[in-house]
Amino acid sequence: MSFSAxxxxxxxxxxxxxxxxxxxxxxxxxxxxxxxxxxxxxxxMRSMAVWMEQVExxxxxxxxxxxxxxxxxxxxxxxxxxxxxxxxxxxxxxGAVLMAAIARAVLxxxxxxxxxxxxxxDEVRVFVVTLVIAILYAVATAIALAAAFIIGGIAxxxxxxxxxxxxxxxxxxxxxxxxxxxxxWSLAVPITVDxxxxxxxxxxxxxxxxxxxxxxxxxxxxxMVIVVSLLAGIVTMPISMMGGMSMFGxxxxxxxxxxxNFNPTNPWIVASSxxxxxxxxxxxxxxxxxxxxxxxxxxxxxxxAEVFG
Numbered sequence: 001m002s003f004s005a006x007x008x009x010x011x012x013x014x015x016x017x018x019x020x021x022x023x024x025x026x027x028x029x030x031x032x033x034x035x036x037x038x039x040x041x042x043x044x045m046r047s048m049a050v051w052m053e054q055v056e057x058x059x060x061x062x063x064x065x066x067x068x069x070x071x072x073x074x075x076x077x078x079x080x081x082x083x084x085x086x087x088x089x090x091x092x093x094x095g096a097v098l099m100a101a102i103a104r105a106v107l108x109x110x111x112x113x114x115x116x117x118x119x120x121x122d123e124v125r126v127f128v129v130t131l132v133i134a135i136l137y138a139v140a141t142a143i144a145l146a147a148a149f150i151i152g153g154i155a156x157x158x159x160x161x162x163x164x165x166x167x168x169x170x171x172x173x174x175x176x177x178x179x180x181x182x183x184x185w186s187l188a189v190p191i192t193v194d195x196x197x198x199x200x201x202x203x204x205x206x207x208x209x210x211x212x213x214x215x216x217x218x219x220x221x222x223x224m225v226i227v228v229s230l231l232a233g234i235v236t237m238p239i240s241m242m243g244g245m246s247m248f249g250x251x252x253x254x255x256x257x258x259x260x261n262f263n264p265t266n267p268w269i270v271a272s273s274x275x276x277x278x279x280x281x282x283x284x285x286x287x288x289x290x291x292x293x294x295x296x297x298x299x300x301x302x303x304x305a306e307v308f309g
Contacts, residue, residue: 003210003213003293003294003297003298004297005213005214005216005217005220005294006216006217006220007293007297008217008290008291008293008294008297009216009217009220009221009224009290010220010224010290011106011289011290011292011293012221012224012282012285012286012287012288012289012290013224013286014289015102015105015106015285015289016282016285018109019105019109021114021115022101022105022115022116023115023278023281023282023285024115025101025114025115025116025117026098026101026115026117026281026284026285027274027277027278027280027281028277029094029097029098029115029117029281030094030098030277030280030281031273031274031277033090033091033094034273034276034277035270035273037084037087038269038273040083040084040086040087041083041084043083044080044081044083044084047076047079047080047083048080050076050080051073051076051077051080054072054073054076055073058070058073092127092131093123093127095130096123096124096126096127096130097117097118097119097123098117098281098284098288099126099130099189099284099288100118100122100123100126100189100193101113101115101116101117101118102116102284102285102288102289102292103126103189103190103192103193103194103288103292104116104118104122104193105289105292106190106289106292106293106296107190107193107194107292107295107296121196122192122193122196125192125193125196125197125198126189126192126193128198129188129189129192129198129199129200130188130189132200133185133188133200137178137181137182137185140177140178140181141174141178144174144177144178145171145174147170147174148167148170148171148173148174149167149170149171151166151167151170152166152167152168152170152171153167155167155170179215180211183207183211183214183215183218184203184204184207184211185203185204186203186207186214186218186291187202187203187206187207187214187291187294187295187298188200188202188203189288189291189292190291190292190295190296191203191206191295193292194295194299206295206298206299210298213294214294217290217291217294218290218291220290221286221287221290222287224286225283225286225287228279228282228283228286229279229283232275232276232279235275236272236275236276236279239268239271239272239275
């Protein structure tokens with residue numbers, strides 16, 4: 001079945017209007033992560049201050065007599081980094097939970113759960129599928145760009161005057177390939193949630209013959225995310241400045257003073273975190289919901305065999 005790219009592009013706003021409680025749930029999830037990250041960052045910054053003092057003492061004194069003298073400095077650095085070691089894995093898990101929740105909210109709005117959030121096999125499958133696709137996409141991108149530069153380099157060396165043009169065309173072709181591949185993989189998450197399986201390549205069958213509508217939908221959704229982010233920045237900037245953070249990130253100030261400004265017990269920092277968490281939840285919905293809506297409309301009432309055939 002066909003779908004309307006413009007209708008699907010605004011599914012995120014419709015989703016939030018239909019179920020504002022879901023937006024509250026997604027905001028709370030990201031807020032907890034943000035505040036926990038701030039507390040961990042505070043510990044990391046204190047450890048980094050100790051590490052910096054050790055480095056300065058080393059630079060001011062005589063050269064180390066042996067490599068063993070550097071061990072305490074390396075241990076301090078590793079101790080500082082350990083405070084945030086959990087942040088990236090947890091952010092990937094939260095991303096999988098939110099992507100699955102948004103897909104579930106669009107595809108099966110009658111399902112229960114606070115904000116459609118769960119922590120089960122759907123989330124495991126979404127996590128694995130998105131991770132594998134991200135790796136494959138990175139590899140394909142690296143190969144495409146490498147091929148473009150190799151072709152361009154050869155052209156420049158053997159074609160006088162036209163080599164630079166060949167280089168530009170080769171790079172543009174690589175970028176076009178990256179966009180095409182991204183669109184063809186774009187329905188992997190809703191398919192994974194709907195079909196209850198690891199849908200690594202199923203999206204290619206569903207998106208066949210629908211590249212341009214899906215690309216147009218993605219562009220509209222991306223523009224909406226930019227608009228929301230810019231409008232939100234008008235609100236978050238004065239709140240952040242009240243918390244002690246300048247527009248330029250306190251560049252040139254004493255690092256200790258800058259770290260103090262990011263203290264999670266600062267009420268302005270907490271207020272800024274709340275607003276940022278809300279904006280993040282809204283932009284995630286605006287960005288991801290259209291792809292689930294596109295899959296829903298393409299599938300319609302058709303049997304899976306016809307959709308993926």
